[in-house]
Amino acid sequence: MGQTMSQKILARAAGLPSVNVGDVVEPTVDLAMSHENAALVINQFLEVYTGTGIEPRVWDPSRIAIIFDHRVPAESSKTATNHKKVREFAGTQGITKFHDIRGDEGGICHQVLPEHGYVRPGAVVVGTDSHTTSHGALGAFAFGIGATEMASVWTLGHALNVEVPGTIKVVTRGRFTDQVTPKDLILYLVGLLTAEGANYRVIEFHGDAIETMSISGRLTLANMSVEAGATAGLVPPDAETERYLREEAGVTDPLDLVRPDGDAVYDRVIDVDVAALAPQIACPHTVDNVKPVDAVRGTTVHQIVIGSCTNGRLDDLEIAANRLRGKRVAKGVRMLVFPASWRIYRQAMRAGYLADLMDAGAVIMNPGCGCCLGVHQGALGDGETSLSTTNRNFKGRMGNPTSDVYLCSPAVAAASAVTGVITDPRQEG
């Protein structure tokens, strides 16, 4: 019987010839990622060693990545002290994939990992962040875990009690446009599946629309798979995966492009014609409250956000710049743009996108993800509404429980910045 991607990757990592859905395995971990919450992981890690007489050493410092991105630069002395503690730990333990607050190599963890070639097809990646699913875009089995579980990984080098998940296969056809993008596809799917529709399962993305999609778009899909509850969101690696890793991430060693078998067994198959999709909006206060843009067109917005681990990449900024070039952000609207990494910041600067956006009235922020979850810049006032390319809109998500957050693509965000109301990018010139 054929095997899904998850089965193949987990079997390899568990040292087994094959695994069945529901089997419990302890896969070795190829990459273990944390951000600021490494401060909590360190506490738990040291606690494991308490009273053992064994010196606390992480199992493999070359397989641990720590990236500061939630509160950069520190907004409080408390955060700065957490940063300091993590920085010292990384130094003591010899953790080399440590990305500090730096303009040369910093950024959001889910962009820094791919662009530095840390993620490989067929790898097992865990992260103390639910959006670790992002790295399924490169064909890695990547999933979020808690801090104590990460302390266990740092100690033992493998994940505990991983149940081999069943898989939902999404088969796409048709072409995206500049107005309807991978973000619209994943919002549509989260609405269709609901917030728990993929709980304890994996989503595999297939079909024409995926094969012609850049890694950037695939990262958006895999990233938000968790919003349907999925353990992971996987894109079978192909020529584009290899191109990205070789040309953009500088990977030179051999790649193992693990793909599912043609006769793999799936729990469910969903067909989507992306050419028939309208721009999609996730309305307050759940990510699965998804409607076509028409349903909320004209809603007044106070803050537009383009950024996050979901949609802060170069092509996202290009879409926004192309739309705003020569135009102005509407009065009363503040537009914040967070490039996903400093590498992207520089690329966007050289391409002129940042100047276009600034000329239109947008504020270019430093790369980071704190705005999305209300912890660092871009807070909302009482009763205000934000239209954002981020990934969550739970009540209070952007720091104010009386505010509303609508989620959308960069095209919708940019079109709406000009008008000041939620706007269909297919209609706004």
Next chain:
Amino acid sequence: MAPVVYVVGDDVSTDAIYPGKFMATVLPTETPQYCFYDDRPFNTALVKKDVPAGGIILGGQNFGCGSSREQAASTIKGHDLIVVARGFARIFLQNAINLGLKMVICPTIEATAGDELDITPTHVRNVTTGREFPIVPLPAARQAIIDAGGLIAYTRSRLMARG
């Protein structure tokens, strides 16, 4: 037997349980003060210790969806509350097991605030209404962690066994 002290609906996110703005606070001794912070009356009652220890939070489907933040489990545990829900999101469930937060998966549970619930190994009995609802046992593979008293102790035993 314990009273239902708080009733929430489906898809309660970790942002509701422990808002992101408090994520720089990590110590289990400090996280309880921010439990369900954006629900000001309930948080205030918790902080003033007006909510009885051992009380039950009644959740719907997909309790704890969203972020992987472990504070969402430690903040509830800090008040000695039990979560009975129709279902749990994956990372929250694992965090709860790892930290020893008591929770019960009860897909058909029906109760309202103030009801007294009796939790047995196989059922939740709503003593107030006289109705009984079956429990879905936690995954067997997790039992070793629970038996060890949490993931720290379990990992420590694995570390020691490895030598």
